[in-house]
Every structure is written in structure tokens, then in C-alpha cells.
Amino acid sequence: MRRVYLILVLLPFLFYSCEEMVTNVDVPQSEPHYVLHAYLSCEDSVVTVTAGKSKPVFGEQTTDTSWVAQAHVYINDFELTRVPNTYYQFSCPVNAFEVVAGETYTVALRIGSETVCSGKCTVPLSMNETLTFDGLDSVQYDEYEGQAYYDYYALFSFVDPAGDENYYRIGAEMSYYDEFSGDTTVIQMYPSSENFLKDILFDGEDYSGRLLINYFESISSLVGLKLILYTTDNNYYYYHRAILSQSGDDPFSEPVTVPSNVDNGLGCVAAYRKFALKVF
Structure with a gap:
């Protein structure tokens, strides 16, 4: 009985402490950093860098x-x-600056005559060209008033070269007929992180x-x-x-550390090779 009485006495103090607003949190301050985004490829017709x-x-x-106004890339x-008509994009056609497989490139942002940040990357020497289309698949996800609704998937496969550490990304370009407008619309599809x-598991x-x-x-x-x-x-x-x-949009998800290979700045300077397979 004494233990129950003690709990009842303490409860008001506990609730009072919950009402106290914590206002003296020492939040770490940070400063703005210059940012570079550059993705170089032999298969692109234009070299573009965003600062x-x-x-x-x-x-x-x-x-x-x-x-x-003083920025130079x-x-x-x-x-x-x-x-033209942009503040932060810089580019040139590949006939003015050729990106070569196996070469290392340094991308630098200069403000006036001072280099404020830079990053480097090496273009993959070879690209994987073994991609094959293995058909279409569908999964029904809903039904409403007798009408079934499906998710559609493109099945694919490729062969990974042995011995090297390889990184890949899968994407698609789709053309579909819009019955309402009568137009053909092209959509580039670059899905989420699982693609x-x-x-490491299929070398x-x-x-x-x-x-x-x-x-x-x-x-x-x-x-x-x-x-x-x-x-x-x-x-x-990794970026x-x-x-x-x-x-x-999950507010309870854990924060993710975003890597950067830009010295004295943020962003990513990277390279890739691109193989496209026209299915139909």
C-alpha cells in the first residue's frame, strides 16, 4: 500500500516535468559550402557541370x-x-572536350582566380554490353468495379565480368500512346536505390x-x-x-550520411558508361 501511495505522490511531478520545454539545446552551427555535380561519360554528346x-x-x-558572376568551371x-539563361550550369560539346574511357578528370570551381573546390573521377575503361530483355511481367495490385489494375515490369539480365569490382544502374526509356491527347509521350525512368x-554477391x-x-x-x-x-x-x-x-516521406526514417568526393565542398564528381538496348 505504501508503494502505491508513493507512486501516486510522484506522478504529478513526472507530468510537470513533461510540460517543461527544452530550450537550451546547443545545435551545431554550419556554414554554406560550394557544391559541384559532374557526371562524365564517353556516350554523352555534351559535358555538363552544375555549380x-x-x-x-x-x-x-x-x-x-x-x-x-565570378564563377568559372x-x-x-x-x-x-x-x-545561356542559367546561372549555375556550365557545358561544352564533346567535339570541344572529349571524354576518354580510362582517363582521370579533375573538375574545379574557381571564383575569380581562386579554386574554391574540386573533385576527380576516372571514367570506367569498359562498359557492360551483355544486357538482354527477358520479357514483360505483370502483378495485379487492385480491382475496382470489375476492373483489374496491374503493375508492369520489364525483366532483364546481364553477365558480370569476373575479378573486377563493378557498379551498375538500371534505367528505361518508355514511349506510350496517350488516348486523351493523341500524342506519344516519352518518359525516362530511373527508379529508386534498389536499382x-x-x-559483391554476383561477381x-x-x-x-x-x-x-x-x-x-x-x-x-x-x-x-x-x-x-x-x-x-x-x-x-555511393552518392x-x-x-x-x-x-x-517517412518522418521517422534514420538520417543518411551523404558521401562527397568534392574537396573543400559538397556534391559528386563521377563517371559512367551507358549501354542502351532497344526492345521495340
Whole structure:
């Protein structure tokens, strides 16, 4: 009885403590950093680099963009041209600057004459060209008033070269007929983090998977399909995996550490090879 009485006496104090608002949390301050995003490939017709500046969650917020007018982007000391009508994109055609397989490139952002951040990557020497299309699959996920609704998947497989540490990304390009507008629409599909692959579990073996492609009312509206297999470097793999792992809307999900190979800055400088398989 005495124990129950003691609990009843303490309960009001416990509830009172729950009402106390904690206001003296020492939140770590951070500063804005320059950001670089560059993805180099032999298969692209244009080399593009995006530069920017981060906005820290905790710390002094600034809207100063005076640095933009003084920004210059270089790849191995070759200066890219600012894209017209943009502030942060720089590019050049591949006939002005050729990206070569197996070569290492350094991407640098200079403000005036000072290099404020830079990153480097090596273009994969070879790309995997063994991608095959293994058919379409469907899974019914709902039924309403006698109408069945399906998820559609493209089945694929490829062979991983043995001995090397390889990184991949699977994507698709779909063309479908829109019955309402009468137009044919093309959608590029680059799904979530599970479509980034590392061959640690299938080195030198066949890999089979499926890719969700249901961006149309019925499979009959799909008039074109192209599967794309990217052979990437580790910078591309780890950065995109981290970003996509934190792209959901779950407020209780754990934070993800986003890696960066940009010295004195944030972002990613990476390289990839691109093999496209036209299915129909």
C-alpha cells in the first residue's frame, strides 16, 4: 500500500516535468559550402557541370549570389562555357572536350582566380554490353468495379565480368500512346536505390532482375521501350544510393550520411558508361 501511495505522490511531478520545454539545446552551427555535380561519360554528346552553394539548416542564412558572376568551371584546366539563361550550369560539346574511357578528370570551381573546390573521377575503361530483355511481367495490385489494375515490369539480365569490382544502374526509356491527347509521350525512368547494383554477391555471374515500368493505363499503350545499363564508378554508386535512400516521406526514417568526393565542398564528381538496348 505504501508503494502505491508513493507512486501516486510522484506522478504529478513526472507530468510537470513533461510540460517543461527544452530550450537550451546547443545545435551545431554550419556554414554554406560550394557544391559541384559532374557526371562524365564517353556516350554523352555534351559535358555538363552544375555549380551551386549549399544552404545550411543550422547557421547563418545568406542570399548572397555575387559569387555566381565570378564563377568559372574547369575540367583538367579546360574552361566550360556558362549555359545561356542559367546561372549555375556550365557545358561544352564533346567535339570541344572529349571524354576518354580510362582517363582521370579533375573538375574545379574557381571564383575569380581562386579554386574554391574540386573533385576527380576516372571514367570506367569498359562498359557492360551483355544486357538482354527477358520479357514483360505483370502483378495485379487492385480491382475496382470489375476492373483489374496491374503493375508492369520489364525483366532483364546481364553477365558480370569476373575479378573486377563493378557498379551498375538500371534505367528505361518508355514511349506510350496517350488516348486523351493523341500524342506519344516519352518518359525516362530511373527508379529508386534498389536499382543500383554492386557485384559483391554476383561477381562473374549472371544477374537477373525486373524494372517497374507502369506509367500507362494498360500495356497496350506502350509503343516503345529501351532498357539502359550504366556501368559506373564507385563515386556515382555511393552518392546516388545515399540520396535516393533519403528521398522518401517517412518522418521517422534514420538520417543518411551523404558521401562527397568534392574537396573543400559538397556534391559528386563521377563517371559512367551507358549501354542502351532497344526492345521495340
